[in-house]
Amino acid sequence: MEVKQISLFLENKKGRLWEAMDVLAKAKINIRALSIADTSDFGILRLIVPDPDKAKKVLTKSNFTVRENDVIAVGVSDKPGGLAGILKILTDADINVEYMYAFVEKSGEKAIVVLRTDSISNGKKALKKAGITVLSSRDVYGL
Amino acid sequence: MFWQKDIEALSRKALEELQLKRLKQTAHRACKNIPFYKERFSKLNIKPNDITSLKDIQRLPFTTREDLRENYPYGMLAVSKEQVVRLHTSSGTTGKPKAIFFSKKDVDRAAELIARCLIMTGIKKDDVLQNMMTYGLFTGALVMHYGAEKVGVLVIPAGPGNTKRQIALMQDFKTTTLHLTPSYALYLASVMGNEGLVPRRDLSLRRAYLGSEPYSEETRDKIEKFFGIDVYNSYGLSEMNGPGVAFECVNKNGMHLWEDNFIMEIIDPDTGKKLPEGEKGELVLTTLCREAMPILRYRTRDIVMIIPGKCKCGRTHRRISRIIGRSDDMIIIRGVNIFPQQIERVLMGIKAVAQNYQIVLEAYDQMTVRVEISKDLFDGRVEHLVNLQNEITEKLRSELLVKPKVELLEPGTLPVSEGKSTRVIDKRTL
Numbered sequence: 393m394e395v396k397q398i399s400l401f402l403e404n405k406k407g408r409l410w411e412a413m414d415v416l417a418k419a420k421i422n423i424r425a426l427s428i429a430d431t432s433d434f435g436i437l438r439l440i441v442p443d444p445d446k447a448k449k450v451l452t453k454s455n456f457t458v459r460e461n462d463v464i465a466v467g468v469s470d471k472p473g474g475l476a477g478i479l480k481i482l483t484d485a486d487i488n489v490e491y492m493y494a495f496v497e498k499s500g501e502k503a504i505v506v507l508r509t510d511s512i513s514n515g516k517k518a519l520k521k522a523g524i525t526v527l528s529s530r531d532v533y534g535l
Numbered sequence: 536m537f538w539q540k541d542i543e544a545l546s547r548k549a550l551e552e553l554q555l556k557r558l559k560q561t562a563h564r565a566c567k568n569i570p571f572y573k574e575r576f577s578k579l580n581i582k583p584n585d586i587t588s589l590k591d592i593q594r595l596p597f598t599t600r601e602d603l604r605e606n607y608p609y610g611m612l613a614v615s616k617e618q619v620v621r622l623h624t625s626s627g628t629t630g631k632p633k634a635i636f637f638s639k640k641d642v643d644r645a646a647e648l649i650a651r652c653l654i655m656t657g658i659k660k661d662d663v664l665q666n667m668m669t670y671g672l673f674t675g676a677l678v679m680h681y682g683a684e685k686v687g688v689l690v691i692p693a694g695p696g697n698t699k700r701q702i703a704l705m706q707d708f709k710t711t712t713l714h715l716t717p718s719y720a721l722y723l724a725s726v727m728g729n730e731g732l733v734p735r736r737d738l739s740l741r742r743a744y745l746g747s748e749p750y751s752e753e754t755r756d757k758i759e760k761f762f763g764i765d766v767y768n769s770y771g772l773s774e775m776n777g778p779g780v781a782f783e784c785v786n787k788n789g790m791h792l793w794e795d796n797f798i799m800e801i802i803d804p805d806t807g808k809k810l811p812e813g814e815k816g817e818l819v820l821t822t823l824c825r826e827a828m829p830i831l832r833y834r835t836r837d838i839v840m841i842i843p844g845k846c847k848c849g850r851t852h853r854r855i856s857r858i859i860g861r862s863d864d865m866i867i868i869r870g871v872n873i874f875p876q877q878i879e880r881v882l883m884g885i886k887a888v889a890q891n892y893q894i895v896l897e898a899y900d901q902m903t904v905r906v907e908i909s910k911d912l913f914d915g916r917v918e919h920l921v922n923l924q925n926e927i928t929e930k931l932r933s934e935l936l937v938k939p940k941v942e943l944l945e946p947g948t949l950p951v952s953e954g955k956s957t958r959v960i961d962k963r964t965l
Contacts, residue, residue, distance in 0.1 A: 399915025401908065403945050429917045433924070434943050436917055455947045457908065459915040490916070 393529035395465045396444040397506065400437040401457040404430075412437065412456060419450040424533065425506060427493035438493070440465075440506060442533040462512050465527040466519060467502040468494070475505060478524065482509065485518035504532065538654040538686075539647070542795050543850045550851055551589060553795055557823035559586050562595065565829045568613040571606055572596070572831065592798060592821065593809060597832045603633040603774065612636055614827050624672045625773035625872065635674070635773050636827040642681060644824055645776040648793050649682020652782035655791070655848070656742055656767050660687035663708055663739075667701065667715035668747065668870065670694050674777025675747055675870060679714050682779060688712070695719060695869075698726045705738050713743040714769075716870040717750035717758070718899040718963075724761045735763035744769045746778055747870035749858040754964070768857055774833055775820050781855050789842035789854030796824050799855070800832070801841060804862035815840045817862050818855065836863045866959060869900045871937050875958055878904060881930045887912040887923050891949045896961045902939040904931060907946045 402408050409428075416423065416439075425440040441447045444460055451458045468474040475494070482489060492507045504527065509515030516526050537543050545553070562583040565572040575596040576582065585591060603611060611634070612619065620639050624632035637645065658664075664683045668675035670692060683690045691704055695715070701723065704710060713720070720743060727734060734740055740762050745755070746769030755766045770790050771778035780797060781790035792799050801816040802809055810816040818835045822828075838860040841853055866873050875894060882888050882904075889907040896902055906927060908920070924941050932938040 397915075399913075401913050401920075401943075401945055403943070403948065431917065431921060434920065436915060436920070438915070455945070457910050457913045457945050459913050461915055 394462045395440070395506070395527065395529050395532050396460055397463040397508075398439040398441060398444050398447050398451070399459045399461065400439070400451060402428075402435040402437055404433055404435065409435075409437065411454075412451065415450055415454045415456070416441070416447060419446065421447050421450070425493065425495040425504070427491075427506075429491065438491075438506075440532060461508075464507045464509065464512060464515050464519070465532045466505050466507070466524055467497075467527055467531075468505050470496060470501060470503045474503065478505065478507075478519070481518055481522040481524065482507075482515060485514070487511070487515050487518055536654050536657060537849075538651040543651060543655075543852065545795070545851055547851055550794055554798055554823060555586075555589050557795075558589065558592060558798060558821065559583065561821065561823055561825075561829045562586055562831065564613055565831055569611060569829075571602065571610060589798070592800065592832065595821075595831050597807065597819070597834055598830050599834050600633060600774070600836075603830075604631050607631055608634045611828050611830070613829055614638055619827050622672075623674045623677075623773055623777065625674075632672075633774060635776075637776075638827040640826050641776070641828075644796070645678050645779055646681040646685045648776070648779035648796060649679055650685045651793065652744075652769070652779055653683060653686050653688065655782060655784045655850075656744075656765070657785060658683075658686060658688060658712060658742070662711045662741075663689045663691065664712040664714060665691045665693050665701070665704060665708075665710040667693050667695050667713060667719060673870070674771070674773045676714075678771075678777040678779060679744075698723060702727065702730075702732065705740070709739040711739055711741045713740065713764075715743065715745065716747045717745045717754055718748060718869060720745060720758050720762075720766075721754070721899045724758065728761070734761065738762075740764045742767065744778075744782075746771060748867045749860075751964075752857075770855065770858070772835060772837075774830060774835075775822065776825075780820070784846065784848040784850065786847055788846070789856055791846065791848075791850050791852045792855050794852045797822060799841075799853075801839070804834075804836075804838075812841050813843045815859055836861050836865065838862055864959065866894070866896065866961070868896060868902050869937055871935065873902075873935050873937065877934055878931060881934050882906060882927070885923075885927060885930070887919075888927070889946045891946075892958065893949050894959045896959070896963050898963065900963075902937060903942055904939045905942045905944055905949065907944045907949060910946050 421441050427438045429436045448458050448460050488510045490508045494503050494505045496503050566576050566583050618638045619636045621637040623635045666676050670676040680690055742765045744767050759766050767783040768790050769778050770781040781792035783790050798821040800819040802819050804817040818837050818839045820833050822830050837858045839855045882892050887909050889909045891907045893905040928941045
């Protein structure tokens, strides 16, 4: 299964982020990782959650503007040069990274990097070809 | 001081006789030379000869801004193109402007009216007038410019903006008189205040003419105190030459409307019926001397009242109050007329925009357009939203000629509005 990410449009308004988190809390959805991209006027909150479909449903129901899309997740050794190695592969394959964020696995041995490349399938192909394990949804959500 | 005392202080009786004579001529010329009026007259089954008293003006058809727009570009012209020497335009609700033509005589008459206005405020040949209105298609700057030159005043055609240079010009040339919008006057005051400039001490200013935007008596006081000057109200609209239709004398209690050049009526905007003197209503103007483009009973949409009684200055031309409101939803920002429908049209032409929007006016001249994005087109990418924001800003700027700030909102954020007025939130304190 592909790893899914939830993106949420957030106006620059007091309490709006809390409202989104509150909706997820009430639906008992745990957040595995998150990242916020922002400009001075608005932000986009990106989330990795165990049940993205449910998260999308409850957020949409509460009038949030939500989009679900595919991302690439890879495990990277938690040591200097780990991430650079991954990015070198993508650079050599002429693949552009739109954004990425990372979080450390509970065991602490690996970091998980969530990547969005201009073409998800090309990104995956390049990584696999270089012998990198691309994580499945179960690997990521079940952390 | 008078520029044309015989006309400015003409007895009411003689003034009304003059109005009647000119009204008859205007109706004849309009009916004969402009197909639009010919058709309107025949629809109402009236003839120019039916006008026998000033009251008969109420039988004539109104002219609206839509009429001018529909007859754009040359439809309202009463003379041949050879006789036209100048074009001005005024913005309209649908992007199509209104065209206003001047013959050589019209240019001169408009300048004469301005000359009366300026002399009425005590201006002299050795005064220096810094004209800070927009030169170009708008009437504001050029009509004032010609009038001030007629008086013999030194005119600095500064145009608006570039505040530092404006201040330098005032210092270098010892400007005594300013012509500008109230919002720019307030902005100028804030810049001077920040720079520690004290106009009474550092400048030679004596008076300012404020027009193009509605503003309050409190704002006049504020501007007068800060600059240490007299502020005079100026009323005009492009369709009626621009500035110089009505202007305040030294008594600063209402604007004398030049009744030898215009017939004014105050009507109920809903019924079109004339209201008794002293009541608030829509100002309707008929040109009496315009050669290239006579206009009958123009609905200005400005709500004003006639100030009863005679003025101490000796002028017999009646005075109107400052603009109390508008009978439509036009907003004026930085001296530019904007209709919410223009904004709506731009927004609805952009796919990623949902139905709802709001226009917020703040500070002196800040316009923020708040737009709900479409839920279906949200794809989670920041650059798409930034591009959308830029696209909306640029399209609005090119339609309105004023650059707004654009805010993207989540769908469902704004109150669902039924009337257009609730879409505009005016927090300005002009």
